[in-house]
Amino acid sequence: MRLPGKARFLAAALVPVLALAACASGPSDSGGGDGPVKLTVWSWDDTVAKAVPGFEAANPDIKVEVVNAGSSYDEYTALDNAIQAGSGVPDVAMFEYFAVPYFAIPGKLEDLGGHGADKLKADYVEAAWNDVTVDGKVFALPSDYGPSVMFYNEESFKKAGITQPPATWDEYYADAKKIRALGGEHYIAQDTGDLFFLLSLIWQAGGRPFKVDGNKVHIDFTEPATTRAVAFWQKMLDEGLLNTKVTAWSDDWNRTLNDGSLASQIMGGWLKSSLPQRAPQAAGDFRVALMPQWQPGAKVGAENGGSAFGIPAASGHKDAAYKFLEYFTHGGGLSSRVEAGAFVPNKSVLESADTQSKADEYFGGQKTGPVLAEASEIVAGGWQYPPFFEWARSVYGDLVSQLYSTGKGSLAAILEQWKQRMIAYGNEQGFQVD
Template sequence: MRLSRKLKLLCAALAPMLALTACSGGSSTAGAEGADSGEKVKITVWSWDGTVERAVPGFQAAHPNITVEVVNAGSSQDEYKALDNAIQAGSGVPDLVMFEYFAVPYFAVPGKLTDLGELGADKLKSDYVPAAWNDVTVNGKVYALPSDYGPSAMFYNEATLKKAGIDEPPATWDEYYEAAKKIRKLGDDYYIAQDTGDIFFLLSLIWQAGGRPFKVDGTKVHIDFSDPGTTKAVAFWQRMLDEGLINTKITGWSDDWNRALNDGTLATQTMGGWLTSTLPERAPEAKGDFKVALMPQWEKGQKVGAANGGSSFGIPAAAEHKEAAFAFLEYFTHGDGLQTRVDAGAFVPNLSVLENEAFTGKPNEYFGDQKVGAVLAEATEIVPSDWQFPPFFEYARSIYGDLASPYYTSGQGSLAEILEQWRQRCIQYGNEQGFQVD
């Protein structure tokens, strides 16, 4: 799940990334204990995903020699910093760690993660949607297993749309634009969406439009926001903002956001599919009004998606019990523990789940008994799998909000100018960390 973009600068106190030596806490395969060797071991798992702990009892029953301790080491940025500190100190390194997809290269490139292919992960590839597998693959090697996914989808308040004279959710971005104008006519508080500088939403628009602003080849990184897909997506959203069709005062995850979702004045929210798990708590009064649809398309008849968030788990190169850690990792991301997590609300990119009638055919009471699983399964399977994040995206996202703030608060500049400033800052930072960035 994607968390706040207001981050501390992760690497401020760290040595340049590529200057760190690869951690060698043993061979690339596990130690002699083995997952089922009979020797008693304890593995430590760092995770902010509450569904992972649900899988522990079943795993320990099947592997009585392995004890699993799940520790919440903080939100993503805090966890990453703690992991880097433990690696540098040479002590306190956990056996299994949760990573947002874009953070995998940050730890994989300098050798801080175990190549899971050497533990047998490659045989699991066919059960994951290609885009999710791509997210955990760096330079041809798999360094994590996908655990949850955020296919972009449009959550829309059907009652508000009908109130504005819109009978069907907008299927294209042109229809979305026309719908936005109708919704604004309902009153000063009514908007089709809000945005106060969400880089993940903007990147999902770019991703879907065919833009590929980041290209990574080993330590070489190319950043360019001038390709046709990127410029099309940015120009569209700029038009929405320029014409006052987007609420730029309400910040996502705030109390005001909750109220607007609850009373229907915020008609849609295009986010990761994981919003299904939190929307009922944030907008209980809108129960039955909200529905889910694919993202609007750039061309009528298309079916192209994008992703917005999601997480995976990897094994640090310095972990002590790699085989035991991989046994648990396989159990809750692919094996018998997977369904336990799905039942607890995890949205996973496993084809064995997404193609199962038990998932796709289940009505969701909050969403008016819509079969939401079927929509999100389709949204997942249409995500293009060639998207790349730069290895230092954790830093990149931490500075985007500050660069975008003057525009969203006082109208200074434009999205294109913000992206150019962001590009220059990322190039400077990446080169300082030992990459070749242009």
């Protein structure tokens, strides 16, 4: 799930694996004379708590407390502090996919392979499993997912003479001009420097700007596929085809979604659950489609957000923690979370009759499940994030804001500046970055 707002992440020093092992000691998983095992779960996903009653009923020797640790930034900072202090470490914690390497590489997360997690791989879409795998080991289980899709207002498209959602980016460009011709605030999309959208565009085009091998990180924004995607979006900006005044998650964003002047939004599939609350006046008008493609007839997707849960290496209840982790991400607690609105990357859910056949009233009776399921299955593989990405995305926001506020400069130049900042920072943190 992608959270609004700008994170300010001051990465703590990498904690050596031996130091972690020393502070990982704690009570065993056996309740013994001390009563039930008490697990603490840190999460900003309110669907996780839905799985607790069923789990505790099936496991009376384990009690679970779900704690909202704040935003992702707040949680990561608190977790780092707890690990370094050697106390207050939760038994299970939530991570955006890009944050998994930061905690996994220095040994801050438990390798779940020893608990049998590998046997679950076949039930997850490939890209989601890749997100929780570092150097061939699985350090978390996927819990929600954000395949990039296009949410579009069919009525707004019709007003511009568009009868079908754009199947290619060339068609998207042509449609953007038709919608802009309606005048006023009519745009095909808004953008005020959304890093995750730009990366999803690069991802789908075949660019792989980050390559990570242990502590070695290579960063390159000059690959042909990357430059193609960046140049396309630069053209959209240069020709005034995007609303660069309205920021996602703002009141103005809600207003333009409601009145149809913002004709589409390419985001993670998780937007489906919150769009009805943000744009209730547009009920029945919105539809969901796959991202436009770079080649006619192709079906290649990308990712925009999503999260997973892992077990800190310093937890004193790893076996019990894994039992609950598997329960709510894959086992008996999964259905309660799906019913509460979680969009998960489990094939058993994506391919189920309910997902495939249910008509969505808000989306004009469209069966949105098959579109979102297909978008999840076609996410291209091979994508990696640098282990210091939480820090890096904050820096990108600072750099790109000047471009969008002044209209001077280019995305390519911003990415080059960003790369140099990441190289310097990564090397300062003990990585080998070039």
